[in-house]
Amino acid sequence: MPPGITTLAADAPTLSAANTGFMLICSALVMIMTPGLAFFYGGMVRVKSTLNMLMMSFISLGIVTILWVLYGFSLAFGTDIGSFIGWSSDFAGLSGIGITQLWDGYTIPVYVFAVFQLMFAIITPALISGALADRVKFTSWALFITLWVTVVYFPVAHWVWGAGGWLFELGVIDFAGGTAVHINAGAAALGVILVIGKRVGFKKDPMRPHSLPLVMLGAGLLWFGWFGFNAGSWLGNDDGVGAVMFVNTQVATAAAMLAWLGYEKLRHGSFTTLGAASGAVAGLVAITPSGGAISPLGAIAVGAIAGVLCAMAVGLKYRFGYDDSLDVVGVHLVGGVAGSLLIGFFATGGVQSDAKGLFYGGGLDQLGKQAVGVFAVLAYSLVVSAVLAFLLDRTIGMRVDEDDEISGIDQVEHAETAYDFSGAGGGAAPRTTGSAPISDSTAAAQTKKVDA
Template sequence: MPVGLSAASTVSLAADKLDTGNTTFMIISAALVMVMTPGLAFFYGGMVRVKSVLNMLMMSFISLGVVTILWVLYGFSLTFGTDAGGFIGKGDYLGLSGIGLTELWPGYTIPIYVFAVFQLMFAVITPALISGALADRVKFTAWTLFITLWVTVVYFPVAHWVWGAGGWLFELGVIDFAGGTAVHINAGAAALGAILVLGKRIGFKKDPMRPHNLPLVMLGAGLLWFGWFGFNAGSWLGVKDGVAGVAFFNTQIATAAAMLGWLAFERIRHGSFTTLGAASGAVAGLVAITPACGAVSPMGAIAVGVIAGVLCAWAVGLKYRFGYDDSLDVIGVHLVGGLTGSLLIGLFASGGVQSDVKGLFYGGGFDQLGKQAIGAFSVLGYSFVASYLLAKIVDLVIGFRATADEETAGVDQAFHAETAYDFSAVGGSLGRTPATGPVLPIGEENGSGTTENQAEQKKVDA
């Protein structure tokens, strides 16, 4: 977004007074980004087992509560306050006090309050993304404590590096239009650090763990796709110069291309075009185009999407090769997708949208590619190490993982005293009968994962 791109940008957004058109656009964009968190909850919720659906939904919804309060108290100030050494903001906006109703965000035509609420929605969804990697096995209280610590120690500083005026990656000229580094690489690396502390689910690589509700997955993917237009186009903070329109269009293009790339990959490798593959491919494209939507042309967006769709489809199977249990493939989609989109800017930046910076394929040499690599891997390294340590602290203090009994019986009942579906309404007994033994609710035998996981589950079933 522009606040983190001024070192490379050729577009002047100097403002004299509040612009009602830009302000309205940004309020709508903030609402669209807010919808992404419930969309993510449905997307993840459909991919877990029946006994974990509500917990998966709540892991996203609790972020709406916790992060909102932290953002008001100190998060906005640490992220966008006056720079301190390139790594964090000062306490200019603690409690969001002393801000005038129409006081403008410096250099733009929108009020500070509107900018703050738009940025809040990014802060909310980023820790929620991590939750998919930890499905089925986390204490809800421990998760709440973890995201409180994580946004404070990891998200707020990293967002300042990338988008805050004076942040060291901002000053370096790293391009991240809407969150490839600050959101997706950040969350993916955090997921890897946390699952190394948590360990594998009971039955990982042994028991069937397929999605229990694919229509819910598709609904969630659709809501994410819809909300992502606000996520990306809104990150330009205005509509007067046409850049937001290109970002909007590139978002659609890359998402479609990634979905087709993922489906082609799974058809060649597994012989089927699956709904889960379509949904996962679309999300992979959304992730990859996020940092690049203001840097590439429409043809570049197609390239970014196809490459991301294929790479992410391949990457989700790495957990079986290396033995880490990333329940819903946060690493394969968000970490790999974020890295892909961020690095491809160094190849496909056209120099004709948000800035005059050109990538290697447009005659710009390796300069921008090197900057993108520094940004991507510095965020990856910091987030991984800090998240691993934070997960260790939570585990030592209150215990991060559910007990074996709670995990086996289901975290919905253990932590929320509820179940997602009431099967008594459809008739029949769900209890134990002498002839059949225990009868499980519909889908209880299923579990989580993407297309690559389904192929692995076929091997397990066989």
């Protein structure tokens, strides 16, 4: 994603209505990915956690939007300070930006660039939530988002995409967020779950997805929105790079889905809908950093490799004992690492830049740069996220009580249930004691052992 700063110079490019309209559409496509993620995750949990899972994504739309306007955009894309963070007073509160002021070197207004980047900032912490299903207090989660985007996402976005950011200056390629979004979120997820521990009944009780149709719907919305996420990251399509990214997004996603299903059939004997959805997301993750540097044939290779690696990685939680509820580590961290490193092999030098990978005569130089970016973001996010979770856990507490987790986090945290089976035609009437009906929450609390 090209970085830049605002300018009003006389030779600045003129506003393009076509590129501006295109970027507004792409921003809306990226926005719909967060509700898509909510459905994807919501279908993967048990009934008793469905609403909480949806809300953990939706709350990011509220919190991150306000923080981005107040200071996030300035920290991520303001004037560089020490190659680590940015700051521009004109960006704070979006108060000093003219409505026709263009993003430096591009034909779109600063406001359009800011809102496009906002959608990336929103979905990144929402990705983390899938690893924490069933067991985190909603208030603690909201506070974690606030702290995490401030001290992790905004600085890392500046490293990768901000003018003067140290990874950008090093020459690390990350077209649309392999490091800043997916490795960042995946490493954060791992850091938090190592602090808060496993779900009650992990590796003992069945914890199957309650609605695979919702999972497939969410995956479809993610796939659809990802075209804006990826193709839009070139901030226009005057030179055709965005079109290449669009094609590579489709190709890699298809390859990853097929590769995941093939691995699944060989290993477990079945082609599952959950595997198809997860494989598609793995391909989307892997092509995000690499799609602007490789050819469509390279996209097939990247997608297929990521599909198999991620399918293998999701089982590691059982071997090593960390409870990554919905495979955020296995898909987003592993997929992001794979996609970022594979640039060092498959970059053609003929799309977004002249950097070439090992298979195109570029040697190991680009691979080395990619490795620095991968492991710097991974280490920073893992450590800082674990520290934040530890501090919150020791102060206000991160986890709900064990009894509340067993009875269902939806009732405890939101006083609602995803499905009402007690209405007309919905099943049995409410149970009663004497003349007073027992509420759903009371019944759930009495039952305790219900595993929805």
